[in-house]
Amino acid sequence: MQIASGLAGFSLAQADLLRRAMSKKIPEVMEKQRNNFVSGCIKNEISSSIANKIFDLIEYFSGYGFNKSHSTAYAIISYRTAYLKANFPVEFMTALLTSERDNTDKIVEYVNEAGRMGLEVLPPDINESEALFKVVDNKTIRFGLLAVKNVGHGAVDSIAEARANGNFVSLQDLCQRIDLRLANRKVLESMIKCGALDYFAMPRAQMVAALDMVLETASRTQREKSKGQMSFFDRGLEQNGFKNVVNNIPQVKEWPEPQLLSFEKDMLGFYVSGHPLARYAKQLKRFSSAMISNLPQQHNDQDEVKLVGLIAKIKQTTTRAKQEKMAILKLEDLEGSVELLVFPRAFQKVSRYIQPNTVVMVRGVLNLKEDTPKVIVDDLFPIEEIYKLIIAMNINLSGIRENIFESLKELLSSSRGSIPVYLHLDTPSKSRVQLVVGENLYVSPSEKLMQDIENLLGEERLSLAL
Numbered sequence: 001m002q003i004a005s006g007l008a009g010f011s012l013a014q015a016d017l018l019r020r021a022m023s024k025k026i027p028e029v030m031e032k033q034r035n036n037f038v039s040g041c042i043k044n045e046i047s048s049s050i051a052n053k054i055f056d057l058i059e060y061f062s063g064y065g066f067n068k069s070h071s072t073a074y075a076i077i078s079y080r081t082a083y084l085k086a087n088f089p090v091e092f093m094t095a096l097l098t099s100e101r102d103n104t105d106k107i108v109e110y111v112n113e114a115g116r117m118g119l120e121v122l123p124p125d126i127n128e129s130e131a132l133f134k135v136v137d138n139k140t141i142r143f144g145l146l147a148v149k150n151v152g153h154g155a156v157d158s159i160a161e162a163r164a165n166g167n168f169v170s171l172q173d174l175c176q177r178i179d180l181r182l183a184n185r186k187v188l189e190s191m192i193k194c195g196a197l198d199y200f201a202m203p204r205a206q207m208v209a210a211l212d213m214v215l216e217t218a219s220r221t222q223r224e225k226s227k228g229q230m231s232f233f234d235r236g237l238e239q240n241g242f243k244n245v246v247n248n249i250p251q252v253k254e255w256p257e258p259q260l261l262s263f264e265k266d267m268l269g270f271y272v273s274g275h276p277l278a279r280y281a282k283q284l285k286r287f288s289s290a291m292i293s294n295l296p297q298q299h300n301d302q303d304e305v306k307l308v309g310l311i312a313k314i315k316q317t318t319t320r321a322k323q324e325k326m327a328i329l330k331l332e333d334l335e336g337s338v339e340l341l342v343f344p345r346a347f348q349k350v351s352r353y354i355q356p357n358t359v360v361m362v363r364g365v366l367n368l369k370e371d372t373p374k375v376i377v378d379d380l381f382p383i384e385e386i387y388k389l390i391i392a393m394n395i396n397l398s399g400i401r402e403n404i405f406e407s408l409k410e411l412l413s414s415s416r417g418s419i420p421v422y423l424h425l426d427t428p429s430k431s432r433v434q435l436v437v438g439e440n441l442y443v444s445p446s447e448k449l450m451q452d453i454e455n456l457l458g459e460e461r462l463s464l465a466l
Contacts, residue, residue: 003058007051008040022062030059089117094141097121097133101147104269111270112335114141123264123272124148124196126174127167131156149267150190154182170200171207175218185215194267203254204263210249262357265312277310277334280359280383282447284308284333286464287361287386293336301368305375306466308361308383309333314354319344327354331362331375340364342377350380359383363466390419390445392465395453398426404456411452412437417444 001015010018018037021029034055041051084092093114100106111121122128122136124143131153132144145156155178162168162177174197175188191197192207200207254260257274264272277284284291289306290298299305313330324344331340340362342350353360360382364375381389395408412421420442423435443449445464453462 003054004037004040007044007046007054008037009044010037010040022059025062090119090135090138090141093117093119094133094135097141097147098144101132101144107147107268108270123198124191124194124268125199126159126191126196127163127199129196131160143268145191145196147268148190148194148196150186152182152187154179155184155187158182168199171197171202171210172214172218174200175214176221180215180219180222185211188215190267193263195264195272203252204260205255206249206252209252213248258357275334276357277308277332277359280308281334282451283361283383283386285459286450287466288333291335292331292333292338295338295366295373296368299366301366303366304363305366306361306363307331307333307338307375308359308386309337311354311356311358311360312337314356325351327351329354329377331360339372339374340377341367341374342380346377346379350377353380353382361386361389387445387447389466390464393419393421393443393445394424394463394465395421395457396424396461396463397457398424398432400457400461407456408453409441411449411456412441412443415443415446415449416440417442419443419445 001010001012001019004010004015004018005012014036018033021033034052037055038048038051041054042048081092093110097107097110097114100110114121119139119141121133121141121143124145124147129142129145131146133147134142134144136142145151145159146153158179162174165177168174168177188197188211189208192204192211195204197207198204255263258276260273261271261276264270287306288308289304292307292309295305309331310333311329312332315328316325317328318325322344324347326344326347327340327342329340329342331338342354360380362375362377363379364377367374367376397405397408421437423437425433425435427433450462
């Protein structure tokens with residue numbers, strides 16, 4: 001504002017209009033302000049070329065500029081937080097997780113960052129967790145109960161009050177001692193599904209199956225006690241009461257791993273016991289052009305990308321113009337997530353493969369025009385069909401000892417098929433040549449074959465053409 005006033009003769013009111021115009025970035029308004037600024041500068045004997053150059057600098061600064069006091073405050077906060085993170089890492093990350101306990105996306109981001117820093121975030125535990133995240137030791141953080149979906153302050157206070165008299169030893173003991181008006185069925189089911197009651201050494205599926213029966217008995221006990229009535233419940237578990245409940249708990253097998261992990265993700269925002277993609281780690285590395293978290297660093301806008309990941313969310317919709325079906329997906333890998341846009345033409349081709357919690361390979365075009373990356377999908381395949389997409393295998397044999405060639409030949413012979421294998425070697429003159437093996441050594445690609453080749457030669461020597 002001082003520049004506009006001093007150079008172009010703007011009043012403070014006019015200079016404030018210029019400031020507001022720059023913040024809104026409306027082209028027509030900006031052009032009008034430029035003309036006013038240049039005209040004012042010319043009256044003060046400043047050439048139009050210099051005036052335009054000065055205005056360009058002001059306009060550029062307005063894209064993201066701070067006054068000095070604002071910048072200083074940010075610098076102090078940045079320094080202090082960097083100091084705390086460097087010198088008190090476990091305390092810093094615990095406070096950070098607590099501050100964002102209601103923001104699932106941030107929790108996931110900070111848990112991943114804690115892992116990168118060598119810290120472990122332990123899952124919630126009914127006998128160990130407090131309301132907020134807490135420091136266990138200099139390398140470990142315990143998940144807070146308030147960060148579990150559906151668990152509120154009242155339920156946590158009731159659990160803490162009851163636990164003051166000793167740890168809970170079973171699901172029945174827990175339900176009998178807490179206030180079931182505050183920690184209701186929804187709360188308890190959420191804690192079972194996220195693993196907070198694993199201390200009781202019962203399958204989570206069995207605890208959910210028994211929950212209604214246990215709650216009914218516990219509620220009746222609490223009602224009778226609140227009326228001051230004595231009953232056989234007060235004489236312990238040896239007589240009827242909960243003993244009958246224990247004997248009648250249905251024998252239920254644990255949920256399959258994908259379902260267990262899915263429930264954990266729903267309740268906590270991330271996977272605790274493992275990751276459904278963990279067993280596909282090799283495929284992620286082999287078939288993805290980048291991890292999702294590194295897309296903006298490793299690719300440019302409009303680059304073709306290949307990703308392997310889990311379909312975490314599906315939103316089917318229609319286009320505005322022609323009301324054609326399309327989908328917006330959330331794809332996750334081991335490090336991050338990205339939005340996939342499946343427009344009508346691609347949707348017609350791949351819609352049968354779009355299922356929740358399925359692992360797929362995606363080919364598409366990266367869009368970096370907005371704050372968060374997006375991928376416009378060209379093709380999408382189930383992970384089981386990924387090997388059918390391979391059209392050639394490339395093996396770098398430069399510097400490999402000749403006695404290994406025979407072992408490689410045996411591997412190729414053991415997996416005969418129709419896919420050619422190209423060998424890349426260095427000649428004595430240090431030029432690189434490419435040879436294709438005979439058709440009798442063409443292969444049928446599989447995870448086992450690739451693993452065997454990598455074990456023989458090293459991971460970096462095998463590449464695939466899709």
